[in-house]
Amino acid sequence: MGERVKKVQYHWELEVYRMSVEAAMLIFELSKKFPKEEIYSLTDQIRRSSRSVSSAIAEGWRRRKYQNALVNKLNESESEAAETLSHFHKRREVITCLIFLQREAS
Numbered sequence: 001m002g003e004r005v006k007k008v009q010y011h012w013e014l015e016v017y018r019m020s021v022e023a024a025m026l027i028f029e030l031s032k033k034f035p036k037e038e039i040y041s042l043t044d045q046i047r048r049s050s051r052s053v054s055s056a057i058a059e060g061w062r063r064r065k066y067q068n069a070l071v072n073k074l075n076e077s078e079s080e081a082a083e084t085l086s087h088f089h090k091r092r093e094v095i096t097c098l099i100f101l102q103r104e105a106s
Contacts, residue, residue, distance in 0.1 A: 011061035020054040020077070027084065046087040052080040 011017050027050040034043045060073025 011058040014057065014061065017054055017057045017061070020057060020081075024050040024054060042087055042090055046084055049080045049083040049087060053077045053084070056080060 008014060024047075028047055031043050031046055054077075056073045056077035060070045060077070063069035063073065
């Protein structure tokens with residue numbers, strides 16, 4: 001006989017939600033090591049966009065009886081994840097520039 005699938009009642013039971021929360025916590029810990037110059041710019045943006053992923057999933061789950069609302073929120077969560085990745089790419093470029101400037105100054 002087949003395995004019985006448990007019905008999901010709450011957003012925190014969704015694997016994608018749990019993964020997004022874990023990712024946001026990991027990003028927060030990693031961002032503590034970012035340069036102080038970035039604290040109010042990229043660091044803040046990365047933290048906010050990474051936390052928004054799970055928030056959008058939770059909101060979408062609560063509105064799931066309206067399919068368009070659910071799809072919209074899932075699209076938002078994907079957009080927030082893409083924004084987070086974009087900030088990491090920018091951070092890499094900023095770090096490269098800071099290292100270059102530091103070498104030039106010495």
